[in-house]
Amino acid sequence: PAAAATRDLTKIYGQGDAEVRALDGVSIDFEQGRFTAVMGPSGSGKSTLMHCAAGLDAPTAGEVRIGDVEIGALKDKDLTELRRDRVGFIFQAFNLIPTLTAHENITLPVAIAGRQPDQEWYDTVIDTVGLRDRLEHKPSELSGGQQQRVACARALVSKPQIIFADEPTGNLDSTSGAEVLGFLRRSVDEFEQTIVMVTHDAVAASYTDRVVFLADGQIVDELLEPTREEVL
Numbered sequence: 611p612a613a614a615a616t617r618d619l620t621k622i623y624g625q626g627d628a629e630v631r632a633l634d635g636v637s638i639d640f641e642q643g644r645f646t647a648v649m650g651p652s653g654s655g656k657s658t659l660m661h662c663a664a665g666l667d668a669p670t671a672g673e674v675r676i677g678d679v680e681i682g683a684l685k686d687k688d689l690t691e692l693r694r695d696r697v698g699f700i701f702q703a704f705n706l707i708p709t710l711t712a713h714e715n716i717t718l719p720v721a722i723a724g725r726q727p728d729q730e731w732y733d734t735v736i737d738t739v740g741l742r743d744r745l746e747h748k749p750s751e752l753s754g755g756q757q758q759r760v761a762c763a764r765a766l767v768s769k770p771q772i773i774f775a776d777e778p779t780g781n782l783d784s785t786s787g788a789e790v791l792g793f794l795r796r797s798v799d800e801f802e803q804t805i806v807m808v809t810h811d812a813v814a815a816s817y818t819d820r821v822v823f824l825a826d827g828q829i830v831d832e833l834l835e836p837t838r839e840e841v842l
């Protein structure tokens with residue numbers, strides 16, 4: 611089954627002469643337990659696809675489903691709740707709260723949702739991401755790779771239906787990038803996590819199960835089990 615899906619998704623910004631068709635009828639399934647990379651030139655619609663599929667941005671036309679919920683039908687409050695409970699985000703700029711420790715950053719979304727983190731799951735995530743000895747550190751005391759792994763753990767700890775990652779290795783050197791990608795890969799293999807990752811990087815794409823290529827707001831190509839050479 612699909613953890614999330616779009617049907618004929620269209621997004622138009624502006625109007626008249628200034629109109630931009632950022633997405634033009636995109637239909638895609640993000641199957642449960644699959645790691646998908648979205649690639650394409652700058653301006654091809656990658657961010658817009660991610661924002662619409664994650665319920666952060668309203669489409670002009672078409673449908674988005676997260677789990678079994680068609681989100682266009684939801685009231686704002688219910689959409690906010692669904693995003694909080696079922697969608698995880700990882701950003702290029704980490705987006706950690708500087709005054710909080712790694713542990714506090716990781717558990718904040720669960721705390722905001724008014725729930726207790728599941729201790730066993732929390733321990734599993736921390737060990738998988740390799741942050742056991744960094745939990746009391748603040749972001750400024752961590753390397754970029756460690757900060758992004760904190761952001762990954764934060765996304766994973768609430769057991770979201772799907773995680774959207776926007777160029778998660780864009781600010782990292784290749785060693786730190788490989789740590790983050792290795793963790794994302796393991797969370798797919800070991801926990802059946804569903805991940806959608808926007809990336810420009812062929813190495814990053816080679817960690818995924820499928821690469822979808824966008825151009826001018828449309829899906830123009832798809833590769834399964836991509837190798838680095840195929841993506842380049």
Ligand code: ADP
Nearest residue numbers: 623624630632651652653654655656657658659
């Ligand atoms: P990508 O992520 O592939 O670089 P985007 O989804 O950011 O592409 O953008 C797709 C198109 O939509 C581009 O032409 C971009 O300029 C335009 N666009 C994106 N966001 C906005 C916005 N808020 N207002 C107007 N145009 C936008």
Ligand code: ADP
Nearest residue numbers: 788789791792793795796799813815816817818
């Ligand atoms: P481990 O020690 O668990 O293998 P890694 O972080 O090295 O941890 O790798 C995690 C997962 O990512 C493994 O499934 C591995 O096969 C895969 N992987 C590692 N390097 C690459 C690569 N360059 N391209 C694609 N997949 C990779």
